[in-house]
Amino acid sequence: MPAVPRRPSPAALLTEPPRAGLDVAALAAAWPLLAAARRGDGHPVLVLPGLMTGDPATAVLRTALRALGHDVSGWSLGTNRGPTGRVVDTLRARLERLHRTSGRRVSLVGWSLGGLYAQELARAAPGSVRGLVTLGTPVARPAPWVRTASAIADAGAHLLPGAAALPRPWAQRGSLRVPATSVYTRADGIVHWSSCRYEVRARRENVEVRGSHLGLACNPAVLWLLADRLGMAEGAWAPFRPPPGLGLLFPRRR
Structure with a gap:
């Protein structure tokens, strides 16, 4: 059974910025290693940023x-301020367009709140989605703080036109029928790591990395894992296994 989700510690929150700087420094040192990572096959990948960030925050990853x-x-919608009607309609249309024009299913990568969007897109249109990877996203249920956020959002829905157009991500409406990987760090100061773990089942996994929440989009372990997950042939999903020599980047604690 997954752990009961909790809130991050104040210390973890306060140290997020400097620890994110360490993730950037680690990437600079590890960048040459990425040349040996699994190559892609050219299928479309849509990257969705976290709350109050935008495409600049995922530039290194992309x-x-x-x-x-x-x-x-990228998502090309400016700053992510939540599931407004414009965001919902545009993401649905973009997923459909990428699938139609390429003739191939789309992989989704979502960071924090962007991961919740990715889940909803995958639930709504599984035929258009090849798989998804979430980074520091509260995918677990039920989480007390998430229920509180839901109540606040519902109470203030009239202040945010179009918000009701997207099913509440924390409501877990419908089944997730595509391969999904949740990446988390136990040092996350924004979202407690216990909220970022799926109940393990077929084609669903949790992978732990070392680092901060704010640094997930430039964490070398995350980039290696994304290359591995996105580089798998469609229909050939298998659980992630760290390559020899990189095991320290992927703790195996339960």
């Missing part, structure tokens, strides 16, 4: 994935 042969798109 650059690395393009260098590995992936056809990567």
Whole structure:
């Protein structure tokens, strides 16, 4: 059974910025290693940012994935301020367009709140989605703080036009019928790691990395894992296994 989700510690929250700086420094040192990562097959990949961030926050991640042969798109919607009607409609239309124009299913990568969007897109249109990877996203249920957030959002829905157009991600409406990987760090100061773990079942997994929440999009372990997950042939999903020599980047604690 997954652990009961909790809130991050104040210390973890306060140290997020400097620890994210360490993740960036680690990436600079590990960048040459990415040349040996699994290559992509050119299928479309849509990357969704976290709350109050935008495409600049995922620029390094998208650059690395393009260098590995992936056809990567940012979300192109400015700052992520929540599931407004514009966000919902645009993401649904973009997923459909990427699928239609490429003739291939789309992989979704979502960071924090962006991961909740990715789940909802995958639930709504599983035929268009090849798989998804979430980074520091509260995918577990039930989480007390998430229920509180839901109540607040519902109470203030009239203040945010279009918010009701997207099913509440924390409501877990419908089944998730595509392969899904949740990446988390126990040092996360924004979302407690216990909220970021799926109940393990077929084609669903949790992978722990070392680092901060704010640094997940430039964490070398995350980039290696994304290359591995996105580089798998469609229909050939298998659980992630760290390569020899990189095991320290992926703790195996339960």
